[in-house]
Amino acid sequence: xxxxxxxxxxxxxxxxxxxxxxxxxxxxxxxxxxxxxxxxxxxxxxxxxxxxxxxxxxxxxxxxxxxxxxxxxxxxxxxxxxxxxxxxxxxxxxxxxxxxxxxxxxxxxxxxxxxxxxxxxxxxxxxxxxxxxxxxxxxxxxxxxxxxxxxxxxxxxxxxxxxxxxxxxxxxxxxxxxxxxxxxxxxxxxxxxxxxxxxxxxxxxxxxxxxxxxxxxxxxxxxxxxxxxxxxxxxxxxxxxxxxxxxxxxxxxxxxxxxxxxxxxxxxxxxxxxxxxxxxx
Amino acid sequence: xxxxxxxxxxxxxxxxxxxxxxxxxxxxxxxxxxxxxxxxxxxxxxxxxxxxxxxxxxxxxxxxxxxxxxxxxxxxxxxxxxxxxxxxxxxxxxxxxxxxxxxxxxxxxxxxxxxxxxxxxxxxxxxxxxxxxxxxxxxxxxxxxxxxxxxxxxxxxxxxxxxxxxxxxxxxxxxxxxxxxxxxxxxxxxxxxxxxxxxxxxxxxxxxxxxxxxxxxxxxxxxxxxxxxxxxxxxxxxxxxxxxxxxxxxxxxxxxxxxxxxxxxxxxxxxxxxxxxxxxx
Numbered sequence: 001x002x003x004x005x006x007x008x009x010x011x012x013x014x015x016x017x018x019x020x021x022x023x024x025x026x027x028x029x030x031x032x033x034x035x036x037x038x039x040x041x042x043x044x045x046x047x048x049x050x051x052x053x054x055x056x057x058x059x060x061x062x063x064x065x066x067x068x069x070x071x072x073x074x075x076x077x078x079x080x081x082x083x084x085x086x087x088x089x090x091x092x093x094x095x096x097x098x099x100x101x102x103x104x105x106x107x108x109x110x111x112x113x114x115x116x117x118x119x120x121x122x123x124x125x126x127x128x129x130x131x132x133x134x135x136x137x138x139x140x141x142x143x144x145x146x147x148x149x150x151x152x153x154x155x156x157x158x159x160x161x162x163x164x165x166x167x168x169x170x171x172x173x174x175x176x177x178x179x180x181x182x183x184x185x186x187x188x189x190x191x192x193x194x195x196x197x198x199x200x201x202x203x204x205x206x207x208x209x210x211x212x213x214x215x216x217x218x219x220x221x222x223x224x225x226x227x228x229x230x231x232x233x234x235x236x237x238x239x240x241x242x243x244x245x246x247x248x249x250x251x252x253x254x255x256x257x258x259x260x261x262x263x264x265x266x267x268x269x270x271x272x273x274x275x276x277x278x279x280x281x
Numbered sequence: 282x283x284x285x286x287x288x289x290x291x292x293x294x295x296x297x298x299x300x301x302x303x304x305x306x307x308x309x310x311x312x313x314x315x316x317x318x319x320x321x322x323x324x325x326x327x328x329x330x331x332x333x334x335x336x337x338x339x340x341x342x343x344x345x346x347x348x349x350x351x352x353x354x355x356x357x358x359x360x361x362x363x364x365x366x367x368x369x370x371x372x373x374x375x376x377x378x379x380x381x382x383x384x385x386x387x388x389x390x391x392x393x394x395x396x397x398x399x400x401x402x403x404x405x406x407x408x409x410x411x412x413x414x415x416x417x418x419x420x421x422x423x424x425x426x427x428x429x430x431x432x433x434x435x436x437x438x439x440x441x442x443x444x445x446x447x448x449x450x451x452x453x454x455x456x457x458x459x460x461x462x463x464x465x466x467x468x469x470x471x472x473x474x475x476x477x478x479x480x481x482x483x484x485x486x487x488x489x490x491x492x493x494x495x496x497x498x499x500x501x502x503x504x505x506x507x508x509x510x511x512x513x514x515x516x517x518x519x520x521x522x523x524x525x526x527x528x529x530x531x532x533x534x535x536x537x538x539x540x541x542x543x544x545x546x547x548x549x550x551x552x553x554x555x556x557x558x559x560x561x562x
Contacts, residue, residue: 065508065536065557066351066508066509066557068349068351068397068509068511070347070349070368070376070397070398070399072368072369072376073369087351087353087392087395088353088354088392093508095351095353095395097395097397111368111369114368114376114378114397115397116349116351116378116395116396116397117351118351118508118509118557122534125533125534125535125536126534126535127534128533128534128535129531129532129533129534130499130532130533131466131499131529131530131531131532131533131537133530133531185412218411218412227346227347227374227399228347228349228399228511230349230509230511230555232538232555232557234531234533234534234536234538235533235534248412249412249414249550250410250412250414250515250550250553251410251411251412252406252409252410252411252412252515252516252549252550253403253406253407253408253409253410253515253516254406254407254409255346255406255515256412257513257515257553268533269530269531269533272531272538272555274511274513274553274555276346276347276399276513
C-alpha cells in the first residue's frame with residue numbers, strides 16, 4: 001500500500017471516488033469506483049458516503065445527523081444515478097430521501113440502495129458532553145496489526161478496498177485470521193484513510209462499514225450482506241487517527257446486528273451505527 | 282388502570298387503534314387514537330406500529346425485520362392517511378416505504394413521518410442462536426414499581442398512553458421520579474399491554490418507544506423528541522411479559538441516542554432499537 005503525498009478533505013481518493021455531478025432537480029450522476037470493492041461487491045459504506053454527499057448537496061443542511069440505508073440489490077463498479085427528494089426543511093434539521101440506480105445487463109434501471117436521512121449542521125452544536133461513555137480499549141497503534149502482518153491471509157489481493165484504508169487491529173480481535181476466532185463477535189482497531197486524508201462526516205459513513213465483519217470473529221466464513229445500516233454522526237471528527245469498535249451481540253435465525261462506534265483523537269464519540277446483516281448459509 | 286377481560290392478538294386496544302383500511306394502490310386510512318398520547322404528543326412507537334401494519338399489508342412479507350422512521354412533524358390524534366410504496370420484492374425479503382400524512386389547520390396535507398423498512402417472515406427463520414447475549418438484570422416483577430407506587434408523580438393524568446401499558450420498573454432506575462436520577466441513563470423493567478394482549482412484531486415496534494425516556498435518568502426534564510428511530514425485530518415474541526432495557530451512552534451537543542432491547546419469556550432477544558432524539562433546551 002503506497003502512501004501517497006498527504007491528501008486533504010476535498011482533495012483525496014475518497015472525495016474523487018464519491019464525487020457527484022448535479023443534473024438539476026435533485027438528480028446526480030456518479031461513478032462507483034472499482035477501488036472500493038471486496039471481491040466483486042461494492043462496499044456499502046462507500047455507497048452511503050456517495051449517496052450522503054448527494055443529499056448534503058440537495059438539502060439546506062450539510063451534515064448527516066442520522067442516515068438509514070436499505071440495500072435492495074448488489075452494486076457493481078461503474079456509472080450510477082442518484083435521485084434525491086427533499087422531505088422536509090426545518091430551521092435546524094432537514095429530512096431527505098435518495099435512491100441510487102444503475103443500468104443492468106438488460107438495459108433497465110435498477111434500484112441499488114434507498115436512503116432516508118436527516119441532516120443538520122454539526123458546527124452549530126455545542127461541545128457539551130453530558131455522559132461518561134469511554135473509548136474502546138485499543139492497544140497503542142504500534143502494537144496493533146495490519147494486513148502486512150498476516151501475509152498468509154492475502155486479503156489485499158481480493159479486497160481492493162484495502163488499498164484505500166489503513167486499518168490496524170487489536171491483536172486480541174484477529175484470531176480469526178489465524179483460524180482461531182474468539183467467538184465474542186468483536187473487532188476493534190485504529191483507522192485512517194490510506195492517503196492520509198482526515199475524517200469528515202461523509203468518510204465516517206464509509207468507516208462504520210469498512211472493518212472486517214464481526215462474523216469472522218464469530219467463526220463464520222463467507223460474506224454477511226447488509227440488509228440495512230443506520231449511522232448517527234454525532235460530532236465533526238478532529239484530525240488524526242480514529243478508533244473503531246464493532247460488535248455483535250445477537251446472531252440468531254440467520255441474521256445478526258453489527259454495532260460500530262468511532263472515536264476521534266480528542267476522545268469524542270463521533271459516530272454510532274447499527275446494521276442488520278444476513279448470515280451466509 | 283382497569284384490567285379488561287383478557288385481550289388477544291387481533292382483538293385488543295392496540296389492534297383496534299392501529300387498524301388501517303386499504304383504499305387500494307397501497308394507500309390506507311387510519312385514525313390515530315388519543316389513547317396513545319403523552320401530554321399532547323402522539324407516541325412515536327404507536328405511529329411506527331400503525332405504519333408498520335400498513336406496510337405488512339402492502340408488502341408480500343408480513344413481519345418488519347428492520348424499520349427506520351424519520352419523524353418530520355408532530356402528529357395529533359385524528360384521521361391520517363398512509364401511502365406505501367413497494368421498493369423491491371425478493372424471495373425472503375421485501376423493502377417498502379411509507380409516509381403518514383394529516384390535514385393541518387389550513388387544510389393542507391402535511392407529512393408526519395416517513396418510514397423505510399425491510400420485511401420478511403419471522404416464522405421462516407431457524408431457532409438457532411449463536412451468541413451469548415443475556416437478558417437485562419431486572420428484579421422479579423413483584424419488586425418492580427409502577428405508576429401507582431408513585432402517586433406524587435401523577436403521570437397517568439397527563440400521559441394517556443399509561444392507561445394502555447403495564448410497565449413496572451426496576452427500583453434502581455426510578456430515582457428520577459423521586460428527584461434523584463442516577464445519571465447513568467438507564468431505565469429497565471417489565472412490560473405487558475394493559476389489556477393482557479400478548480406481544481407480536483407490531484406491538485414490539487410500539488414497545489421500543491414507550492418507556493420513560495433515559496433523559497429522565499440523566500436528570501433532564503421536558504421532552505426529548507425523536508428525530509429517527511430504527512427497530513430490528515429479531516424473533517416472534519413468546520406469550521408472557523417482556524423485559525425492556527433502554528440506555529443512553531452519549532448525550533452530546535443537544536442530541537442523545539437511546540438504545541432499547543426487548544427480551545421475551547423464553548429469554549430470546551426479540552427486538553433491538555436505537556433512536557436519535559433532541560435534548561430539550
